[in-house]
Amino acid sequence: MSGPAAMESVDPVRTLVVGEALVDAVTTSAGATLEHVGGSPANVAFGLAALDHPVDLATWIATDERGRRIEEVCRQRGVALTPGSQGAAFTSVAHATLDADGAATYVFDLEWQLASVPGLAAYGHVHTGSIGAVLPPGGEQVREILAEARRFGATVSYDPNARPSLMGRPEQARHTVESNVALSDVVKLSDEDVAWLCPGESLDEVTRAWGELGPALVVVTRGGEGAVVRVTRTREQQALPAPVVQVVDTVGAGDSFMAGLVSGLIDAGLLGGPDARARLRQATIDDVLPAVERALRTGALTVERAGAHAPTRIDLP
Template sequence: MTTPADSTPTLVVGEALVDAVSKPAPDGSDTDTQEHVGGSPANVAFGLAALGHRTDLATWIATDERGRRIEEVCERRGVRLTPGSQGAPFTSVAHARLDPTGAATYVFDLEWQLAAVPDLGGYGHVHTGSIAAVLEPGGSAVRRTIEAARATATVSYDPNARPSLMGHPDQARRTIEATIALADVVKLSDEDIAWLCPGEDVDDVLTAWGALGPAVLVVTRGGEGAQVRVTRTAESRSLPAPGVTVVDTVGAGDSFMAGLVSGLLDAGLLGGPSARTALRAASLYDVLPAVERALTTGARTVERAGAHAPGRADLA
């Protein structure tokens, strides 16, 4: 866990916003609401940077007070905003309410577009996910960007379904599957599958989605750990989650995603066309260390309030 980070330039494409988080008081009413910089793709970018990877973020924020706060956090965490990311009329907000177990539900006030990313061919890996890959008009621009990036970069994708924003699951599934077909690695949750594919067996879903193109698919199961499937060999394994005391689950899936990408980058299984070839030849044994790193980064995050991004020293 102490080895230097892979130096592949990595681009994360997607929403950066402000999480306005409310915790319930004992009588069920809200306590004071606290605002934190977040957004699923932004959290992945922060997680990758915390793990030592060179990371840029292509997003859509305004030059308002919340947008300036996002800029400051990006600078402090070593994530560079790509040119064109600051053209929004306002900075998006996710209103999160925590239940007594620490689980979050969201209501969104957002605007999403994507400016052209300069020097796209300079990146060895590109990650996208969540609202940005579905919500128009930016969703189509995200898919065009990912498709163009594939010539020089590997691609990872986290659907991170938000039912309140993504419309009917049948329609969302078609859009999400179009992005899955462009990805080398897909991570999703069991809740994503339950919403997108109601009544379908998880193994059947992973088999069908693997046939679309991804070499590796990983399903997170909250406190029960994760399942990983390698498309080429049809190998599959479930791994337990580390035992931790949960403070809240904000950003846990994003931290898992950052750990997964980080582990695969370090292993030479992401990071350009040659890495894509290596990933497609990889066995389950080859990818398990990256999944174990992802489980650890996710565990370190739920032990802390908010979307904590663990560094390598936290992984020991």
């Protein structure tokens, strides 16, 4: 099936990313603090744009200094903000502290809601995840956008990217997360998400159960151990190793993986509208593995550099 899909001549798939854009204030293990634009969904949008996909971002920022910085970075990266994205009272901040191994822990100062997004029929694919897909009141607005976009035919991807300090008790967060999973065609989560949201359940149990909620494809990242891929229809599951790299820090690694995954699936004709959804529903694991391999490469390139580096197609081997 990958041959015919690859030969089709179609307009580029326009993607809408829905979720938080904020400023990351990163404190290194040496005690120095630097600020840069981040937020998991924003990082995914930047990653897709770096891989030459047209992408818009629906978010919630202010017109303050930090908000203007986010607007400028979006402009530089080729990501358009949807109307109404700049209605916040202040721009949110994520305070990240890096340990000696470069792993980040977060404390957040934010509010989240969402303006309606005009022209949803123009998007072939919608991605959401992390805080914006859960935190009220915006989380419910995100689900409304996902449901409406699906009615227009868009495919949907989702990354829970759990933040325990903001998402309450895991059993409550899981209920909300799984309502998003049910609206999605592709779900990417981490082994840390599995451990927090689904304590006592194995990775295999979660990939199977979440696939049965609706997604055709569930991918679990496992840090330096790579990723596990499960195709719901065929029940095929496979583990892929991660490239061996020197880790500088893990900021944005999962977002870079997500961007690489969506990029690869769009290029394969497996995301981007109702026909792509139908192809994804019939896909085998061999059809999706190239996209997962691209995701592993983009994630690896990101951890080799400080901050949420967004690889380009030139960077990919």
